[in-house]
Amino acid sequence: MRIPTVFTPELQQRHGRTGWLVALVGAVLLVGSPYLPWAYGSDALDDMTYLGGPSPTQFLGLGLGALLLVCLLGVRFSGRLLTGRRSRWFAFAGGAKAAAVGAAVYVAVVLLAVTLELGGLINVEYGGWVALVGAVVALVGTRLLPPAPAPTVARVSSPAWLVIVTIAVVMLVLLLTVAYALDQDDPGIFVALLVFLVTVVVILLRVGLGPWFSAQTRRYRAVLVMAAFVAAFAFPFTQDGSEANMSIATQVLIFAATALGLNIVVGLAGLLDLGYIAFLGAGAFVAAILSGSAFSAVGWNPPFIVTVLISGLVASLLGLIIGSPTLRVSGDYLAIVTLAFGEIFRLVMINLDGSDGPDLTNGSNGIPGVPDLNFFGYDFGESHVILGIEIGRFANYYFLLLLVIALIMVVFNNLNRSRIGRGWVAIREDEKAAEAMGVNVFGLKLFAFAGGAFLAGVAGAVRAHHDISVTPDQYIFLESAFLLAAVVLGGMGTIVGVLLGAVLLRLMPEKLRFVDEYRLLIFGALLVLMMRFRPEGLVASRQRQLEFHEDDEELADKIDPTVPTTEGAR
Incomplete structure (x- = not known):
């Protein structure tokens, strides 16, 4: 049974431009809020009390706002709202929606951690409220964006050097991220970092870069395995x-x-x-x-x-x-x-x-x-x-x-x-x-x-x-x-x-x-x-996905286009 929603396709088509502008305002607030103080005391998380001096946790919030801004600009300049044309490679609208949801959850987690560690909601400074308002505004605005077309970048054949460099960069980022996460003793920072990472991964999947990376690494599986083990062996040196x-x-x-x-x-x-x-x-x-x-x-x-x-x-x-x-x-x-x-x-x-x-x-x-x-x-x-x-x-x-x-x-x-x-x-x-x-x-x-x-x-x-x-x-x-x-x-x-x-x-x-x-x-x-x-x-493996979603013909065609569906049989 489908859950009814106020953001119907008709509403999204009619107010897509307005939703884009509203989401843009929220993204700007998210990008600017880390330069404002979020907490009254320095004991919360990693000291978010400075004006004009963001802490690492605030920088992560700025990063989510920047990703949201990039996706919104991608929606604008891909022509989706101007002419109705579909983006050829990327699904920027899907990335924007994921970024807005992730930013809202991230800000809520950070403010909850400040409240618990300092002993009350009164300890949340105005910068934190600006971030929360920006996240909520962006969330509402992205809900008005028209549905994102399916990304096609995964079907693009990329040169070997680009895939190898991408694998190396991904493994390096993963190594540094794990090292940073283990160094965090504050549970609030760890949870916030986890929300940030999950949001980034979902954005990449929704935009189409995740499926592209998966498709390319299947061609260079040996390079991926070697890079993963090199990164794992390098971990103790960090x-x-x-x-x-x-x-x-x-x-x-x-x-x-x-x-x-x-x-x-x-x-x-x-x-x-x-x-x-x-x-x-x-x-x-x-x-x-x-x-x-x-x-x-x-x-x-x-x-x-x-x-x-x-x-x-x-x-x-x-x-x-x-x-x-x-x-x-x-x-x-x-x-x-x-x-x-x-x-x-x-x-x-x-x-x-x-x-x-x-x-x-x-x-x-x-x-x-x-x-x-x-x-x-x-x-x-x-x-x-x-x-x-x-x-x-x-x-x-x-x-x-x-x-x-x-x-x-x-x-x-x-x-x-x-x-x-x-x-x-x-x-x-x-x-x-x-x-x-x-x-x-x-x-x-x-x-x-x-x-x-x-x-x-x-x-x-x-x-x-x-x-x-x-x-x-x-x-x-x-x-x-x-x-x-x-x-x-x-x-x-x-x-x-x-x-x-x-x-x-x-x-x-x-x-x-x-x-x-x-x-x-x-x-x-x-x-x-x-x-x-x-x-x-x-x-999940492609076979397991088909087993658990055997009635989903769209998913079956996405996973293995060679498998005939009932619609194709008709």
Whole structure:
């Protein structure tokens, strides 16, 4: 059922010029307001008390106003309002509407943060109210703009040098943005920055630059992957030896590596696993037992490469053990069984204390004192100076985890493109139909379970040395739920989407500790909104988009014009 709106197409066509002028006034107010004071006290955010001296947070608001102004000028000079002609390449009206909404949300977040941090709305100075009025005026004005035509810039064939330079610039901006975000201790600044980034991305998508970048990078995927890893490897060199930020970064990578393994089980094979954290724990406990820790009951300390393989194999063996009797069920029944397996694993690790069972894990105390890794004399526990910049302990593990993620990505890509991957997708879509076509359903499901468990075991082996200690309470159901949410939120069956979902779900709780009591509430609301408005995830594959929007013929033609629609059939 469509929600009625006062901004009908007839109203937009009749008052398009007036709406453009109103939005232009709002954009000018947004651009000028950062030079006015927004807060009475300097303790709010990053000191927005100066007249004529914008703070970084105010500059971000100015940037949104500037983007809105550019889009409005694009609407004007593309001839859309003057002659009714459609813009050939860009959809500036769509970008203007997104910029207005984002600017309104951004200003509201900043003023709310000022109110909370200084203790009252009275502490918002006149510059903040000018910004809010400008955002509201721009929002109303852009609602009167006629609908934006579909952008065609994505179909333009661009030279290789332009695409490569664009990729390099995007990765550089992304690197600097992540470094800046991690340096922010004020939660209000972090939320405002997040709103700014989301708004910029939506503007680029609405204008048409986002689809263009996506289309061009498909041609130069190797360049994109290489640039992404170069930017990721350069990240520790932007932190000036900060261990706090690198600790967060390594935790994000461990979470992302584990989520990529779960993506094989859930995203490709369609098996709902609610106990996946147990495989990560199995790898971590095996690595801790074989680490040579003084608290380990096993005296054997093999090289780390051997330990990683053993950890992965043990986790894979657990996957086979739990999968063999249970993978003949599916759906809710499989979810219940895997949930029970996750809890059983945690309780078994507690009982292996020498009293209720063999002495392997020291019970609930776990195995502390896991030594740092040492590769050919390179001690991961010590700081090293590389290119004149100090690289600390967590940065050492960060580099190792990047290599682990690269390995998992190679495995995932090769499996996804192979006959096995096509079999998994067939099982996910319709298990009965796949079995009727000769697909070995049980064997492929078992292989997905064991393969995903192996990758989780490898990540767990690195985590044991990173965390120094391993305890059963680290591997609870809530962690499995967050891993599954990262896959669903980012986009099942994709690599970039799962990485993005993992980064958001691990980074945001670290920066928003003031809402720790409401974390699960916010988490649940986020998933509900995602399932309502974008069930395919933030970064969805074309196939998943068609699955979730099979009745949307316009979307189907946009994603794959070769697929015939019912309208074309008629």
